[in-house]
Amino acid sequence: MATAIVLFTRDLRVHDHPALAAGAKATRVVPAFVFDDAILSSRFNAPNRTGFLVESLTDLHGSLVARGAGLVVRRGDWVAEALQLAHASGAREIHVSDDVSGFARRRLSRLEREGEAAGITVHRHEGVGVVPAGAVAPGGGGHFQVFTPYYRRWLEAPRRMLSETPDRLTLPEGVEPGTIPELRTLSSGDRSPELTPGGETAARARLNGWTRKGLATYGERHDDLPGDATSRISADLHFGCLSPLEIVTTLGGRAGAAPFIRQVCWRDFYHQVLAARPDAAGNDYRPRPGTWNVDDEAFAAWCEGRTGYPVVDAGMRQLTREGFMHNRARMIVASFLTKDLAIDWRRGARHFLDLLIDGDIANNNLNWQWTAGTGTDTNPHRIFNPTVQAKRFDPDGVYVRRYVAELASVDGGSVHDLGPLERAAVGYPEPIVDHHEAIADYKARFAR
Numbered sequence: 001m002a003t004a005i006v007l008f009t010r011d012l013r014v015h016d017h018p019a020l021a022a023g024a025k026a027t028r029v030v031p032a033f034v035f036d037d038a039i040l041s042s043r044f045n046a047p048n049r050t051g052f053l054v055e056s057l058t059d060l061h062g063s064l065v066a067r068g069a070g071l072v073v074r075r076g077d078w079v080a081e082a083l084q085l086a087h088a089s090g091a092r093e094i095h096v097s098d099d100v101s102g103f104a105r106r107r108l109s110r111l112e113r114e115g116e117a118a119g120i121t122v123h124r125h126e127g128v129g130v131v132p133a134g135a136v137a138p139g140g141g142g143h144f145q146v147f148t149p150y151y152r153r154w155l156e157a158p159r160r161m162l163s164e165t166p167d168r169l170t171l172p173e174g175v176e177p178g179t180i181p182e183l184r185t186l187s188s189g190d191r192s193p194e195l196t197p198g199g200e201t202a203a204r205a206r207l208n209g210w211t212r213k214g215l216a217t218y219g220e221r222h223d224d225l226p227g228d229a230t231s232r233i234s235a236d237l238h239f240g241c242l243s244p245l246e247i248v249t250t251l252g253g254r255a256g257a258a259p260f261i262r263q264v265c266w267r268d269f270y271h272q273v274l275a276a277r278p279d280a281a282g283n284d285y286r287p288r289p290g291t292w293n294v295d296d297e298a299f300a301a302w303c304e305g306r307t308g309y310p311v312v313d314a315g316m317r318q319l320t321r322e323g324f325m326h327n328r329a330r331m332i333v334a335s336f337l338t339k340d341l342a343i344d345w346r347r348g349a350r351h352f353l354d355l356l357i358d359g360d361i362a363n364n365n366l367n368w369q370w371t372a373g374t375g376t377d378t379n380p381h382r383i384f385n386p387t388v389q390a391k392r393f394d395p396d397g398v399y400v401r402r403y404v405a406e407l408a409s410v411d412g413g414s415v416h417d418l419g420p421l422e423r424a425a426v427g428y429p430e431p432i433v434d435h436h437e438a439i440a441d442y443k444a445r446f447a448r
Contacts, residue, residue, distance in 0.1 A: 002026040002027050002028070002092070002093075003026055003027065003028040003029070003030065003089055003090050003091040003092070003093075003172050004022075004023040004025075004026035004028070004029055004030070004091055004092075004093040004094070004095060005023065005029075005030045005032055005082065005085060005086055005089065005091045005093070005094045005095065006019055006020050006023035006024075006029060006030070006031045006032065006094075006095050006096075007019075007032050007033075007034070007082055007094055007095065007096040008031065008032065008033045008060065008071070009033075009096065009097055009099065009104070009240075010097075010099070010128065010238065010239050010240045011097040011127050011128065011240035012053075012056040012057060012059075012060045012199075012200065012239050012240050012241050013060070013063075013200040013203075013240055013241050013242065013243065014060070014063045014064070014067070014165050014166070014200065015165050015200070015204075015243060015246065016127075016162045016163050016165070016243035016245060016246040017097075017127060017163055017165075017243070018097070018125040018126050018127045018160070018163045019095040019096055019097050019123070019125040019127060020095070020163070020166060021163035021164055021165075021166065022095050022123060022125060023093070023095040024166035024169060026093070027170070028089070028091075028170055028171065028172040029069060029169045029170065029171070030069075030072055030085060030086075030089050030091060030171065030172065030175055031064050031069055031070075031071050031072060031169065032071070032072040032073070032074065032082065032085055033057055033060075033071055033072075033073055033074075034073075034074045034075065034076070034078045034081045034082055035073070035074070035075040035076075035181070035186065036077075036078040036107075037075065037076055037077060037078075038077075038078065038103075040075075040186060040187075043350070043353070043354070044353065044359075045186065045187050046187065046189075046353065046354050046355065046359070047183065047187045047188070047189045047190065047191045048191050048192050048195060048323040048355055048356070048357050049235075049323075049353075049356070049357050049359055050183060050186050050187040051183045051187070051191050051195070051198075051357075052195070052196075052197075052198035052235055052239065052323075052357045053198065053239060054180060054181070054182075054183050054186070054198075055197055055198030055199050055202075056198040056199045056200070056239050056241050057071065057073075057180050058180050058199065059198070059199025059200055059201050059202070059241075060199070060200065061177065061180060062201075063200065063201075064169065064177075065177070067166060067167065067168055067169045068168050068169050068170055068171075069169035069170060069171040069177070070171075070177025070178075071177055071178065071180070072085065072171075072175060072176075072177055072178050073177075073178025073179065073180060073181070074178065075181070078107055078111075079107065079110050079111045079114055082094060082111060083111075083114060083115060083118055083120065086115075086118075086120050087118070088174075088175070089172045089174075089175050090172060091120070091172075092119065092120055092121065093120065093121050093122075093123060094111070094115060094120060094121070094122045094123070095123045095125060096108065096111070096122065096123070096124060096125070097124070097125050097126070097127040097128055097240070098124040098125065098126065098127075098128065098132065099128055100128070100129075100133045100271045100272075100274050100275040100362060101274060101278065101281065101361050101362065102274075102278030102279075102281065103361075105275075105278070108122075108124060126160055127240070127243065128240065128244075128271070129244055129245075129267065129268045129271050130154075130159065130244045130245045130248050130264060130265070130267075130268050131154065131157050131159060131268060133268075133271045133272040133274075133275035133276075134272060134275060134276075135157060136150060136153045136154050136157050136268075136272065137272075142276065143272050143273060143275070143276035143277075144269065144272065144273075145273070145376055146376060146378065147265075147266065147269050147376065150265075150269050150272070151262065151265050151269070154265050154268060154269075155265075159245060159249075160245070162243075162245065162246055162249060191323070192320060192321055192322055192323040192355065193321060194321050194322045195322065195323050195324075195357060196232060196235060196322075196323075196324065196357060198235065198236075198239065198241065198357075199241060200236075200241045200242070202241075203233060203236035203241035203242045204242065206231075206232060206233060206236065207231065207233050207236070207242060207247070210231045210232065210233070211251065211254075214229050214230075214231065215251065215254060215255070215256045215257060215260060216254075216255040216256040217229065217256060218230075218231075218256045218257075218259055218260045219256055219258070219259035219260075222259065222260075222263075222327070223327075223328045223393050224393065225311075225326055225328055225329060225393045225394040225398075225399035226394055226396070226398035226399040226402070228326065230326065230327065231260070232324070233247075234324075234358035234363075235324075235356075235357040235358040237264075237267065237358070238357075238358045238359070238360045238363075244264055244267065244268075247264060248261050248264055266363075267362075267363055270362040270363050270366040270367070271362050273285070273362070273366055273376060274361070274362040274366065280365070280366060280369070280375075281361050281362075281365050282346065282365070284369065284374035284375075285366070285369050285374060285375045285376060286374055286375065286376075286380070287374070288373070288374060288380060288446060289446070289447075290445050290446035290447070291445070292342060292343060292344035293341060293342040293343055293445075294343075295341065295343060298341050298343065298432055298433075299337075299341070299343055299347060301429075301432050302316065302333070302336070302337050302341065302343075302348075303316065303351055304316065304320075305317040305320070305403075305404070306429050307336065307429075307431065307432050308423075308428070308429045308430050308431035308432055309336065309386045309387070309390075309431055309435075310390065310397070310400040310404055310407060310415055310416055310418070310428075311329070311332055311386050311387075311389060311390035311394060311399070311400055311416070312332060312333050312336045312386050313400075313403075313404050314329070314394075314399055314400045314402070314403040314404050315329030315330070315332060315333040315403075316333055317403040317404060318402075318403045319352070319355050319356070320355065321403065323355055323356060323357040324356065324357060324358065325356070326399075328389070328393050329399075330352075330367070331371055331384055332384050332386055332389050332390075333348075334348055334367075334368055334371040334372070335371050335382075335383060335384035335386075336384070336386055338368075338371060338372040338373070339373075339383050339384070339438070339439060339442050340386075340433050340435055340438040340439065340442070341432075341433065341438070342438070342441065342442050342445055342446075345368045345369060345371070345372035345374065346368075348368055349364055349365045349368040352364055352368070371384075373446070380446075381443065381446070383439055383442075385435060386435065387416055387417070387435070390416045391413060391416055394416075395413050396412055396413055397410065397411075397412055397413050397414070397415035397416060400415050400416070401415065404428070406426045406427050406428045407426060407428060409426065410422070410426065
């Protein structure tokens with residue numbers, strides 16, 4: 001009887017899962033997840049994100065048990081553990097979702113090489129994006145470097161059919177489901193106190209609830225900082241608790257869906273950029289002259305939300321409290337770090353990855369580069385004035401008061417224009433830089 005392994009990675013769901021659907025055609029199936037020691041020993045093993053992973057795996061295990069086969073869990077060298085499991089179960093096939101980062105691709109290539117040597121065939125499947133990286137390319141070859149032409153082609157690109165969800169899975173004899181390890185055995189440090197729960201069950205409920213209440217007005221409200229009108233499914237997409245293709249297919253044509261689907265496309269856009277330029281995860285996509293400022297004290301003030309700019313501090317404190325930050329706030333705080341403080345975008349990107357539950361190497365780092373002026377944005381000196389942004393997207397100061405406790409007693413939009421006496425009265429710091437002077441310095445530093 002044929003046995004296949006379905007090796008889960010960041011595709012932690014049972015709905016629209018091409019690798020699972022293909023593996024389920026075998027008589028016996030081993031749904032497996034390997035905690036990779038290479039990741040657990042890196043800075044990517046942050047407690048917020050690893051905790052979300054554990055919750056998602058626990059939910060996935062329950063969904064698989066309901067279908068007759070729980071999740072088989074291993075820890076160690078990802079390739080060696082997968083092949084050992086194939087040997088122990090008699091599997092001759094491994095089904096796994098393809099991915100885009102340099103690390104993921106090297107790992108998958110090694111699995112294919114060593115699998116072939118052991119007589120095991122590795123099948124890569126779609127499932128991480130709406131369309132695979134490279135499926136949408138310019139006529140002259142290469143990859144799209146600008147979003148808008150990519151988006152036009154992406155809308156017209158052919159897409160696979162949604163995969164059927166298996167009704168029944170059978171484990172081989174002698175293979176027992178594993179136990180999901182506790183977070184404390186995987187990652188050290190404290191989690192943020194107000195985190196979104198992980199798992200496909202919670203993700204589908206979150207998306208369905210938001211679709212009913214927020215989709216129709218998404219285009220007008222997605223930048224509304226106090227309204228918090230975004231879907232909050234970024235972590236669910238990162239861990240694959242939701243299928244991006246299922247989202248686009250299901251929501252397409254509904255009122256308000258077009259601007260939301262455009263945001264989903266940004267995710268695929270950055271996937272194809274990183275697949276073509278894996279070095280862009282840590283190097284400037286568009287190198288430029290000039291040197292970054294090294295100011296550890298200013299960087300610490302930014303991380304801790306005490307820059308003296310209320311909307312910047314609110315965004316950074318939201319990140320610390322929730323492991324999440326509103327996308328408009330992300331652009332504001334990233335611009336402040338890289339333009340007002342002229343600090344290297346890589347330091348900001350690493351801090352985000354330390355805390356974000358949706359921390360994704362493609363979307364996080366390439367969005368940072370877009371804001372910093374080293375990425376795909378054709379305007380390298382795009383600048384977000386924090387006070388202007390605050391007055392536009394948080395006019396009554398609700399977002400600021402929600403996250404900056406010192407300013408809770410300050411009425412209305414005046415919270416964005418505090419004088420020295422008002423700041424002293426509530427114990428809120430003076431701005432660490434003057435915006436206009438800082439931007440003049442930035443432009444001189446990176447003059448072209």
